[in-house]
Amino acid sequence: MPKQRITKEMVVNAAFEIARSSGMEQVMVKNIADKIGCSVQPIYSYCKNMDGLRQDVILQVNRFIQEYVAAHINKDDLFRSTGKSYIQLAKEEPHLFKIFILHQRQGISSLDDLYQAETNPQLAEIIADKLHISTTHARQLHLNMLIYTIGIGTIFSVTTPGISADEIFAQQETAYEAFLKQALEDNH
The missing domain is CATH 1.10.357 (Tetracycline Repressor; domain 2)
Known part of the structure; x- marks a missing residue:
């Protein structure tokens, strides 16, 4: 079975889902790797620092909220x-x-x-x-x-x-x- 290619989008989406279900404090490399089903190494290749990943998650949260509000007004x-x-x-x-x-x-x-x-x-x-x-x-x-x-x-x-x-x-x-x-x- 070929190895799954881990993309930055997959990392950000997994981090978003973790933040959504458990809060931003649970957005950690190990939790992201567990969510995707891979080792921590591919996560580290996209996350030179967690602040950058958290900013990406915040942008995704903001998009989600804009869409949510637009759908509920x-x-x-x-x-x-x-x-x-x-x-x-x-x-x-x-x-x-x-x-x-x-x-x-x-x-x-x-x-x-x-x-x-x-x-x-x-x-x-x-x-x-x-x-x-x-x-x-x-x-x-x-x-x-x-x-x-x-x-x-x-x-x-x-x-x-x-x-x-x-x-x-x-x-x-x-x-x-x-x-x-x-x-x-x-x-x-």
Whole structure:
């Protein structure tokens, strides 16, 4: 039987699956080799250092999350359903959610930097149009919900046995209503 050729894609995919099921701290050469079914040598040939492999896994996590959110949003209620999809992600994929939230972000020195890096710039205009508020207020509403969703999603992903999704969604809706009320008041 010929030897299986181990590719970088196979290594990254195995590392992603390990991170998905057990967390990034379990992404180790031995675990990757076991997952692929090979010795550690081919893994070392692609992983001069684990930081590079972890960055590749983070990129794959980010792609997965973008696809997940896109598949779970309601186009008629884009803003609120996006937040709900992140909470659903925290429930269904807690390890990926933690990796997404907790990975190091370079070049972020303000909340504005975070907003620019983590959101679609056109979304504030869509929110403004839908809610009949200024783009500035829509952007602030969006940032407030981004911060809130990251926080409550993180709590949701690390609690055992777990807070009910209904309780989390209700709390998220309460926050949305409060932030929206503030945006509407500030808009006038």
